[in-house]
Amino acid sequence: MLRTTLEFRRVLLRTRLQRLNSYLSSNPTLRTDVETDEDGIPIRPTWSVNELLSSYPKPTISPAKLKHLHTLSALIPPEEGSPEHAKLTEEMQDLVKLVEAVKLVNTDSVDDGNGIPDGRIWAEGTGIDLDAEPIPVDENEVRGRDLLKYSKNVSPEGLYLIDSDRSK
Structure with missing residues (x-):
């Protein structure tokens, strides 16, 4: 169907x-x-995003703002003044420019019904068969917390430990 x-x-x-x-x-x-x-x-x-965005002003992202974004994302920022830092700053400025351009689009005339977009991945009337037989589980398959037995980084309480190269 x-x-x-x-x-x-x-x-x-x-x-x-x-x-x-x-x-x-x-x-x-x-x-x-x-x-x-x-x-x-x-x-x-018939058109390109770069051509469209060329008329919009390019925002600036300060090194402090870029470092703050990395902190929020739990990432380590590149060293300030390095080529990686300059490239990342340029890319982030381009992304902010794109987002700001999208925000300027007037959508008042668009009739969106109830305001909730249709996010279905199946055609209307189809979906998951809730009455289907469950998939058989292999009894010999290791699952759940039993997988932690094969890890070297487990606390005495049975929790998985993650090494962090950041100090907070």
Whole structure:
């Protein structure tokens, strides 16, 4: 059923794109110079993210802010003044620029129903079969806390210990 649903959606999308392409090509006021394939999909990109973002100002991230972000992420920051630090700062500034540009998009005219996006991974009407038989478990398989017997880093209380190269 899932396959037929996907095939149906592909056919429907292809039909709609062909109609749109036909409409655009028959109406000279709407015609564009974009070359498309038989399904109405542009052959080459019509715009790029870099081109779009080039008009936005680039934010600055101070070394202290970058260090703070690393602390929040439990990561060790590169040494200040190093090429890695400069590259990471540049990449973070680009990410902040992208996020700020996305936040500027006016979405007032978008009707989103109840405001909750549809996050299903299955087509509507399908899903997990809750009445299915459970998967048999191998009795010889080591599971759960028994796995800690094979570790060298276990506390006397039976907890797994993690070495940290950060001091706090």
